[in-house]
Amino acid sequence: MSTNVFDTLQERGFLYQTTDEENLRKLLGGGPVTFYVGFDPTATSMHVGNLVPIMAMVHLQRAGHRPIAIVGGATGMVGDPSGKTEARTLLDKDALHKNCEYLKTQLGRYLDFGEEGAKLLNNLDWIGDLNYIDFLREIGRHFSVNRMLTAESVKLRLETGLSFLEFNYMLLQAYDFAVLAKDHGCILQMGGQDQWGNIVMGIDLARRVSKKSTYGMTFPLVTNSAGEKFGKSVAGAIWIEAEQTSPYHYYQFWRNLDDRDVAKMAKLYTFLPASECDAICEANINRAKEILAFEATKITHGAPEAEKSYAASVAEFGSADPDGRIETTSDLPSVDLRLKASGKLQKSEEGIPTSSLTTSDLEQTPRLIELLTRADLATSASEARRLIKQGGAYLNEERMSDPERVITGEDVQEGKIALRAGKKRHHRFTVTND
């Protein structure tokens, strides 16, 4: 007797609000339910904040339900005002199109889009050719402006201003749901908590135009213990695209979480049993972070990359549980053994940003300051100078104190120059003849 996936989601902290909880739970405990989540093509990559709905979709798909992912090719042109204090800049059509393509491939990493699997649709297909007057007469008449004005997303913007364009977003998303309900048998829409208003509108519309009962579910906005939006710090978002956030950095992001966030994030971002997520945190918080980081990296970048990142991290910082004492269903302990046996747990260059220098570059005897800047460890010469003055600059693991230090061929070790800023930021230059 397997657990109802509804309970799984609840237990793992995915549920924020649902409509008609009792019925929805019953449906999800039974035969296949077709459900959908919409994604806006606003960036070239999704970040960890976008991952929550995807993880939920995977849980549901594993439980035998049928996911539909909607790429907002049409709605993206309007821009969802939900949860935003001001209008975001509109992307042009080319950019949107590109982003849609990126979204598709990224979703494919998590969901199974095989024959009987998940479906991927673009709402441009049914919204793109809508006739304005027809739309107003068929769909617009079901909406009450009075009601729309009470939506949180609208109220928020009544203060600062809301364009008519954005005001219409809600109608389009509601229309999506109605279309999916009618043509694809979709009865559940899920989304972030700021989507509640849009989802409820869709449920109403589906009932009015096709007399169908549908359901809605929202996920909490994931925040860290400091109350900040998760995965999108000032320093930059944590992207799932390796080009933008390398697997090593991705791993490090999880490894460096605040203690208080680990259990919560493990439930959301791994598939380990919820009870285990609590247990490992209880047993050894640092091991729990390693397991979380490994599992999360595995899900996004695949097992080989996760192993590499883990190996590099252990080599750099040591292991939190060298003897594998902590019980876990993760295959990290076996990976541990394998790495140990093959002697791979030594200083590794994997994942460390590397760029190249030529011998003629070195003949000009560049200053340390210049190399630090070139390595992106400092944004300007002044910053590099500061770094050195404050004792945060390392050349070949040796702390540098002279801001005027010049780099020569003697600093090349085994064809490389190793730079470090602070404890964690590394860069390697490989030196080649030209």
Next chain:
RNA sequence: GGGGAGGUACCCAAGUGGUCAAAGGGGGCAGACUGUAAAUCUGCUGGCAUCGCCUUCGGGGGUUCAAAUCCCUCUCUCCCCA
């Protein structure tokens, strides 16, 4: 359309003729402590550099020995009225 208030560094925000590269806070970076965590403490936080120099206070123009500060103009944002 009329009236009012504003636009200062990554963000918030002081500053209303020289002492302003511009207070304070947040954020960020580095150091100490530590567990690659948190909290705390310290330093730094426009650029180039040997005193020093150069570019910044929405854009442009002007007054002045001297402007973030005064005048003109353009522009953007917010508020109130119609």
